[in-house]
Amino acid sequence: MDLFLQNIVNGLQWGSFYALIALGYSMVYSILMLFNFAHGDVFMVGSYIGFGVATALLGFVALTGIPLPGWLILILTILFSMFFTSFVGMFIERVGYRPLRDAPRASAAITGLMIGIILETGNLAILGARRLSFPQLIESATYQFGGVYVTNKKILIVGVSLGLMYLLHRFIQKSKWGMAMRAMSFDFQAVPLMGISINKIAPLTFAIGSALAAAAGILYGLAYPVLDPYMGILLGWKAFVAAILGGRGSILGAALAGFLMGFIEIFVAWIFPSTLRDVIAYSIILLILTFRPHGFFGQAHSTQLRL
Amino acid sequence: MDIPDHISQLHKKGFKARLQGFVTTVPLIGWFLGFLGAVLVEYSLGDLISYYLGLPKIPVLFGLLSVLKKPLLIPGTIGYLILVYGLPILLIVKSLQKPANKLAGFLDKRPVTVAALVHLGLFYGALHLWADMSDYRLLVLKLTMIAVMLTLSINVINGYMGEFSCSHPGFMALGAYTASTITLLLFANDKQFGDALLPEALGLYFFPLALIAGGIAAALGALVIAIPSFRTRGDYLAIISLAFLFIVKSLIENLEFVGGPRGMSSQPHYSTLPMVFIVMVLCIWIINNFVRSTMGKALNAVRDNELAAEAMTVNTRKTKIITFMFGAFWAGVAGGLFAHVLRYVNPGSFGIQRLAEILAMVYFGGLNSVTGSIVGAVSINILSEALRPLEIYKWIIIPLLLILVMLFRPTGLIAFTEFKPKELMKPRQQLGEE
Numbered sequence A: 001m002d003l004f005l006q007n008i009v010n011g012l013q014w015g016s017f018y019a020l021i022a023l024g025y026s027m028v029y030s031i032l033m034l035f036n037f038a039h040g041d042v043f044m045v046g047s048y049i050g051f052g053v054a055t056a057l058l059g060f061v062a063l064t065g066i067p068l069p070g071w072l073i074l075i076l077t078i079l080f081s082m083f084f085t086s087f088v089g090m091f092i093e094r095v096g097y098r099p100l101r102d103a104p105r106a107s108a109a110i111t112g113l114m115i116g117i118i119l120e121t122g123n124l125a126i127l128g129a130r131r132l133s134f135p136q137l138i139e140s141a142t143y144q145f146g147g148v149y150v151t152n153k154k155i156l157i158v159g160v161s162l163g164l165m166y167l168l169h170r171f172i173q174k175s176k177w178g179m180a181m182r183a184m185s186f187d188f189q190a191v192p193l194m195g196i197s198i199n200k201i202a203p204l205t206f207a208i209g210s211a212l213a214a215a216a217g218i219l220y221g222l223a224y225p226v227l228d229p230y231m232g233i234l235l236g237w238k239a240f241v242a243a244i245l246g247g248r249g250s251i252l253g254a255a256l257a258g259f260l261m262g263f264i265e266i267f268v269a270w271i272f273p274s275t276l277r278d279v280i281a282y283s284i285i286l287l288i289l290t291f292r293p294h295g296f297f298g299q300a301h302s303t304q305l306r307l
Numbered sequence B: 001m002d003i004p005d006h007i008s009q010l011h012k013k014g015f016k017a018r019l020q021g022f023v024t025t026v027p028l029i030g031w032f033l034g035f036l037g038a039v040l041v042e043y044s045l046g047d048l049i050s051y052y053l054g055l056p057k058i059p060v061l062f063g064l065l066s067v068l069k070k071p072l073l074i075p076g077t078i079g080y081l082i083l084v085y086g087l088p089i090l091l092i093v094k095s096l097q098k099p100a101n102k103l104a105g106f107l108d109k110r111p112v113t114v115a116a117l118v119h120l121g122l123f124y125g126a127l128h129l130w131a132d133m134s135d136y137r138l139l140v141l142k143l144t145m146i147a148v149m150l151t152l153s154i155n156v157i158n159g160y161m162g163e164f165s166c167s168h169p170g171f172m173a174l175g176a177y178t179a180s181t182i183t184l185l186l187f188a189n190d191k192q193f194g195d196a197l198l199p200e201a202l203g204l205y206f207f208p209l210a211l212i213a214g215g216i217a218a219a220l221g222a223l224v225i226a227i228p229s230f231r232t233r234g235d236y237l238a239i240i241s242l243a244f245l246f247i248v249k250s251l252i253e254n255l256e257f258v259g260g261p262r263g264m265s266s267q268p269h270y271s272t273l274p275m276v277f278i279v280m281v282l283c284i285w286i287i288n289n290f291v292r293s294t295m296g297k298a299l300n301a302v303r304d305n306e307l308a309a310e311a312m313t314v315n316t317r318k319t320k321i322i323t324f325m326f327g328a329f330w331a332g333v334a335g336g337l338f339a340h341v342l343r344y345v346n347p348g349s350f351g352i353q354r355l356a357e358i359l360a361m362v363y364f365g366g367l368n369s370v371t372g373s374i375v376g377a378v379s380i381n382i383l384s385e386a387l388r389p390l391e392i393y394k395w396i397i398i399p400l401l402l403i404l405v406m407l408f409r410p411t412g413l414i415a416f417t418e419f420k421p422k423e424l425m426k427p428r429q430q431l432g433e434e
Helices: A002-032 A039-064 A070-100 A105-127 A152-174 A176-186 A198-223 A231-246 A251-271 A274-291 B005-011 B015-024 B028-052 B064-069 B071-095 B097-109 B112-132 B135-160 B168-187 B200-229 B236-254 B273-292 B294-304 B306-311 B316-342 B352-365 B370-386 B388-408
Strands: A142-145 A148-151
Touching (some): A002 A148, A002 A152, A002 A198, A039 A070, A039 A105, A039 A231, A070 A105, A070 A198, A070 B388, A105 A231, A105 B352, A105 B388, A152 A198, A152 A251, A176 A198, A231 A251, A231 A274, A231 B236, A251 A274, A274 B200, A274 B236, B028 B071, B028 B097, B028 B112, B064 B071, B064 B388, B071 B097, B112 B135, B112 B273, B135 B168, B135 B294, B135 B316, B135 B352, B135 B370, B168 B200, B168 B236, B168 B316, B168 B352, B200 B236, B200 B316, B273 B294, B273 B316, B273 B370, B294 B306, B306 B316, B352 B370, B352 B388, B370 B388
């Protein structure tokens, strides 16, 4: 029982990375009906930017002697990295997706993939193949509830993710921009006639998705402090599958499916040999998709390929 | 007497018009003869010419490799290319213009098969000599031919059928492992399966059967994807096939019996150049016939408007499933060849990276076009070999190039064309009218 609860905690942590990344995929899809295949690499870039910001802040502290506490540095790191990474997202939209809005959908998918490769390789070329270790900004502490061990980082990771998701939900439901986004995802053709420019909404969507991915990147860096340029491939593709599982374009679905993905992986690794993790996890997802082709919350609308 | 346009152009002034007139009046077989001549020159005089031009050895891949490493060699390499390729080809093509046209006219009256065989024989001879000069060329050539097969087979799915399949590396892996298991089990003494069960001499004759078995394994894998995913349209196939790719890769990693993550090695040396060439030609021929058949037209109809196709009595589901399995079959065959070219496979070579490479080739060359696939596969492959000295920057340049192609020609360079061998082999000049 303790082990079960322990795995629930682990699954929550692991799932929050997937959920945050999957949100980015799903938001872009809901507006443009396209997947941003470079999103996994945006997560990686966000993690590296977080590394840069954290190092700079630590250097600032060491240089000036102003004693900033660790949690403040962490919060600043997350905020700054989200801000910077959102520009990466907008850049991808401007270069890879806006010119191809009327082109076949597959072409945009290809540019997305290629931008992802450029981000990976560019990182490798600039920083070299050595792996960076993310600075540990807060002291590790472990709390025990019954037989379950919870570190403060796990609480932080799950808490920050849930908080960001709540903020996103508020933004989309209550703000004017959020309303514009919802309208755009409802009708791509008519809403621009109402004076809402797609050229503002699409970059905004990319920016928000990228900012969430950056937050996921920093949280990932806290939990697993080794960064390498290909870390986005592994998590990104799985989060992509989670976004599908949640229903294309559904924000709530993406978040839930992200957590579900985390649970599936952690529990499969607990019950079966861990090398079988991918086989079983993907088989479960295939089964779910066979019976619910549109995911949990997706609408069954036909998406004719514009080829 | 009427003078045809392309001949009257010859009498016009201007270098461009003359060149154009000259180029358009040489039949394909003339160019093949020119290439053969150039290769013969290189074969006999290559070492001598490169010695006098101050090159350390003959430029293996048209000098592209050495030039990037040592820019000082650029003049020598250009001189070599002109002396060995440029001049002989021009001379032979010019002097044989009339006989070549006569020959092409003669072949044009024969059945297409005969003409095609003559052309292919000539082309193969030239390629064989060309590849004979260095092992590296041989390897690049074989891998390029395999890439052509892969690109064509994915074009059937992504181009002609208009779906987005991501599982090609998975099909390749199925083919590679099935074919390797058969050849290693039956014809080779190795660590994994012990002694050969059949005499090794038979191996080369059974190899095509092993390839077909690999293709069938891939096609069965495709059936597993196809049954659930062709119920709805859209990106559904993309996701299912992506999951399939991960499952296959991870499953192979867990199968100790085929070596697990270590992979399989020491496959017998069956993927010789003639074998790869013949399989590639068969692949091009069969796929070209497939996409021009009624089935291929039905396929385009399904892509452009599924409801209308259904109304016109096309069985859309059957069409899609058969096509998907057909594409997967050729990917499996290519995978089998691939395993026997490198004589080593491991699950790591069939991941997302390979998928990006295959997609790059097909979208660069052009959707819905056999010619485009060939051009895309050859150019991306040669480019990625040529840029090898740039190390990782290669993976910045090639994606950038592809993004540019997508921005300016979203369906690829040579998209939506038909590949007509008979037109290609026609004589380019009406004799006796000059």
